[in-house]
Structure formats: structure tokens, C-alpha cells
Amino acid sequence: MNRPTDPHLLTQAATPAGTTAGYMPGWGNDFETEALPGALPQGMNSPQKCNYGLYGEQLSGTAFTATRPERTWCYRIRPSVKHSHRYEKIDLPYWKSAPCIDPDVISLGQYRWDPVAHSGAGLTWLTGMRTMTTAGDVNTQVGMASHIYLVTESMVDDYFFSADSELLVVPQEGRLRFATELGIIDVEPKEIAILPRGLVYRVEVLEGPCRGFVCENYGQKFELPGRGPIGANCMANPRDFKSPVAAFEDRETPSTVTVKWCGQFHTTKIGHSPLDVVAWHGNYAPVKYDLRNYCPVGAILFDHPDPSIFTVLTAPSGVPGTANIDFVLFRERWMVMEDTFRPPWYHKNIMSELMGNIYGQYDAKPQGFVPGGMSLHNMMLPHGPDKEAFEKASNANLGPDKLDQTMSFMFETRFPQHLTEFAAKEAPLQDDYIDCWTSLEKKFDGTPGKK
Numbered sequence: 001m002n003r004p005t006d007p008h009l010l011t012q013a014a015t016p017a018g019t020t021a022g023y024m025p026g027w028g029n030d031f032e033t034e035a036l037p038g039a040l041p042q043g044m045n046s047p048q049k050c051n052y053g054l055y056g057e058q059l060s061g062t063a064f065t066a067t068r069p070e071r072t073w074c075y076r077i078r079p080s081v082k083h084s085h086r087y088e089k090i091d092l093p094y095w096k097s098a099p100c101i102d103p104d105v106i107s108l109g110q111y112r113w114d115p116v117a118h119s120g121a122g123l124t125w126l127t128g129m130r131t132m133t134t135a136g137d138v139n140t141q142v143g144m145a146s147h148i149y150l151v152t153e154s155m156v157d158d159y160f161f162s163a164d165s166e167l168l169v170v171p172q173e174g175r176l177r178f179a180t181e182l183g184i185i186d187v188e189p190k191e192i193a194i195l196p197r198g199l200v201y202r203v204e205v206l207e208g209p210c211r212g213f214v215c216e217n218y219g220q221k222f223e224l225p226g227r228g229p230i231g232a233n234c235m236a237n238p239r240d241f242k243s244p245v246a247a248f249e250d251r252e253t254p255s256t257v258t259v260k261w262c263g264q265f266h267t268t269k270i271g272h273s274p275l276d277v278v279a280w281h282g283n284y285a286p287v288k289y290d291l292r293n294y295c296p297v298g299a300i301l302f303d304h305p306d307p308s309i310f311t312v313l314t315a316p317s318g319v320p321g322t323a324n325i326d327f328v329l330f331r332e333r334w335m336v337m338e339d340t341f342r343p344p345w346y347h348k349n350i351m352s353e354l355m356g357n358i359y360g361q362y363d364a365k366p367q368g369f370v371p372g373g374m375s376l377h378n379m380m381l382p383h384g385p386d387k388e389a390f391e392k393a394s395n396a397n398l399g400p401d402k403l404d405q406t407m408s409f410m411f412e413t414r415f416p417q418h419l420t421e422f423a424a425k426e427a428p429l430q431d432d433y434i435d436c437w438t439s440l441e442k443k444f445d446g447t448p449g450k451k
């Protein structure tokens with residue numbers, strides 16, 4: 001057994017030999033981990049009595065009858081159902097769910113925001129979540145929401161789970177710890193974490209203030225994209241995803257559990273920490289991934305491929321090839337294409353593109369799209385390089401060129417994204433964003449030849 005540097009000193013299982021401390025490698029593996037020897041039943045899930053007097057409890061992330069069920073068996077000090085209070089509704093006015101269509105807000109447009117500033121107020125994972133866009137419908141489990149989080153304070157004796165969604169967390173500033181029922185995940189910028197639907201956790205600030213982006217996925221879980229002709233290597237490799245080893249605490253202290261359920265928030269009281277899972281096995285677990293492990297594949301002779309080539313994870317929608325959400329990463333890479341306009345081309349897209357900058361400069365927008373900032377190019381609305389990027393790329397002497405110091409991402413969904421009132425009226429929206437294309441001039445003069 002080893003112990004993390006956690007202020008609450010959760011008792012943590014030993015790390016499998018040869019792997020990163022506190023984590024087990026592999027995407028969607030059927031893991032098993034125990035923080036006390038013999039806590040995990042062998043050869044069966046539901047013994048008449050569990051070792052150590054633990055309760056067996058199953059967390060199902062898919063229907064029982066799914067072709068490949070995703071579920072985890074937990075062996076815990078108390079079953080989750082032991083809460084002493086009915087659920088009480090609470091208000092978290094900045095955390096919105098779809099459908100959230102404000103008649104006074106126009107979502108049709110090209111939008112860009114500067115980073116939302118920290119306010120000086122003490123904010124937790126729950127009070128610091130600021131919804132920017134929503135798409136689809138949380139009640140029918142389709143679509144998504146995008147959020148910015150501004151977190152300065154740890155949750156103390158307060159826990160949370162979302163019955164509505166899995167959360168894809170993309171930090172941009174500061175370091176966070178997700179102390180979950182299934183173990184501890186620490187994340188910092190250039191890493192991501194995924195918190196499955198239904199999993200209970202508290203969020204602690206390891207180094208603040210913390211800001212980042214969240215994609216709340218109401219639909220089918222994120223999975224690794226099919227690789228098609230690319231084959232088995234490059235892009236995101238399964239072994240680079242890490243799930244935590246079991247960690248538990250046996251703390252009897254008045255606590256609350258907040259639940260997000262059909263877009264509403266409720267709390268209930270419990271007399272102990274719910275992070276009391278001593279051992280677990282299964283394939284439904286939180287996971288982290290270092291984006292620096294993403295191996296981009298691209299054009300090596302001419303032309304600019306579709307950005308789907310940079311998909312890290314995809315959440316299917318039921319229509320093959322048309323994602324509920326694609327999570328796409330634009331990171332450092334070499335540009336080598338000959339006689340090619342190398343930045344993204346001008347385009348309109350049936351999918352809705354929400355982008356965020358993690359660090360550095362994005363090639364299509366050398367100015368104005370800054371780390372911590374976001375942009376939205378909604379369904380079928382034209383966009384592309386700004387005037388500066390266009391002129392530079394059209395006139396550059398093309399040789400091998402490293403796109404360095406750059407990491408942006410896209411949450412791309414098949415559903416139109418609606419701005420929240422916060423995004424339209426409170427967040428630092430750049431009113432002049434569309435002017436970045438106004439000075440693109442007519443070059444056509446009726447004569448042949450490249451201009």
C-alpha cells in the first residue's frame with residue numbers, strides 16, 4: 001500500500017509494477033484494484049458475505065443488455081443508498097443544461113471570447129462552473145454543454161455526481177485533484193480527465209487559481225475513434241490512458257452529496273465520506289490522458305486534411321460517422337505540404353465547432369484567440385483564417401515548418417450550440433470578432449494566373 005500526498009490521506013492501493021504511481025494503464029480495460037489485501041472477491045461478484053464486512057455494489061454505465069456492458073463492481077464500507085435525508089433542490093444558476101434557449105440571445109453567428117477572468121470570489125467546482133453553450137436535450141440523453149470552470153476553493157465534505165453526463169475536463173490553468181469513489185486523478189494543463197456519469201467525487205485545488213474547459217456529454221460515452229486506413233498506431237494510443245488505483249477513506253463526518261439530475265441540482269446529507277470504496281473491478285472508471293502523448297498524423301505531400309484526423313475521442317450519436325461530440329486536438333506538429341494553403345480552409349460545416357485555446361497561438365487566428373479563450377462557429381456558419389493568417393500563408397516560402405507552442409482543441413457536435421445568457425452578456429465576448437474577415441479583399445480581376 002502507498003499513500004498519496006492527499007490532505008485527507010486516502011488509503012490507496014499499491015500501483016501495478018512498472019506503471020505511473022497511482023494509476024493503471026489502458027483505455028477501457030477490465031481493471032481490478034484493492035486498497036486492502038483480499039478486499040476483492042475472487043472468481044465471483046456477490047459473495048454471501050464480503051471480506052472486511054464490505055458491501056458489494058454495481059455501478060452500471062450502460063444498459064444491462066448492451067453488447068459490451070460497461071460496469072464496475074465496488075466493495076465499499078457503506079452502500080451508496082445510505083443517505084439520511086431526502087433530496088433538496090438547490091440553485092446553481094450558472095450551470096445550465098440543454099435545452100436552454102434564451103429568446104433574447106442570438107446563437108447564430110461567429111463568436112469569440114477572451115478568457116473569463118477570476119473574480120476574486122471563492123468558487124468551487126460546483127459554484128465556479130459557467131456554462132457557455134448547450135446543445136441537444138439532457139432529458140433524451142443527446143447533445144452536450146460546454147463550460148468554463150473557475151475554481152479557487154476545494155470542496156470540503158461536499159461531494160458531487162452527475163447523473164446527466166460524463167464530464168470531459170480540459171485544464172488550462174492550475175492543478176486539480178478529483179478524489180473519486182474509484183481513486184484519485186490529478187490533472188494540470190495539457191492533460192485531460194473523464195469523469196463517468198454517476199461517479200461520486202470531490203474536487204480539490206492542488207494549485208490555484210484553476211481555469212479550464214468542460215465538455216458535458218449527455219449521450220453515449222466517449223470512445224477511441226475508429227482508425228480506418230490509419231491503422232493501429234499514432235493518434236491516441238490506448239495504453240496512455242490511466243485509471244486510478246482504488247483509494248478509500250473511512251471518515252465519519254457530516255457531509256453533503258450534490259446530484260445533477262435532468263438539469264437540476266439537489267443535495268442530500270450523509271454522515272460519512274462516500275469515498276469509501278476499498279476495492280473495485282470493472283471497465284467503467286475515471287481516466288486521465290496526457291495530451292502530449294497524442295501523435296498527430298497529417299498530410300505529408302500536399303493539401304489540408306479534415307480535422308477529424310486529429311480526433312482524440314469521439315462520442316457516437318447513433319448515426320454512424322456523425323458524432324454527438326468529437327474531441328479534436330490541434331497540437332504542435334510539422335507542416336510540410338507543398339504548394340498548399342496550409343491553415344484551415346474557409347468552410348461551412350453541418351457540425352458546430354466550439355474551440356478553446358490551452359496555450360500558444362492557433363494557426364488560423366494568430367491574434368485574438370488567446371489561451372483560456374473560446375470561439376464558436378455554429379452549424380453552417382462560414383469561418384476560416386483571419387486576414388493576417390490568409391496573407392501570411394498565401395505568400396509564405398514553403399519548407400518544413402514546425403507549428404510550435406500551440407495547443408487548441410475543438411468540441412464538435414452534430415447539434416447546434418446555443419449561447420447561454422452568461423456567454424452572451426457576462427463573459428468577455430469580442431464584439432469585433434467578425435471584423436477579422438472584413439479586410440479580406442477581392443483579388444479576382446478577370447485575368448488568369450495566381451494572385
Ligand SMILES: O=C(O)Cc1cc(O)ccc1O
Nearest residue numbers: 306307343344345353364383
Ligand atoms: O475552424 C477551425 O479552425 C477548425 C478546423 C480546423 C481545420 O484544420 C479544418 C477544419 C476546421 O473546422
Ligand SMILES: [Fe+2]
Nearest residue numbers: 349353377383
Ligand atoms: Fe471550422
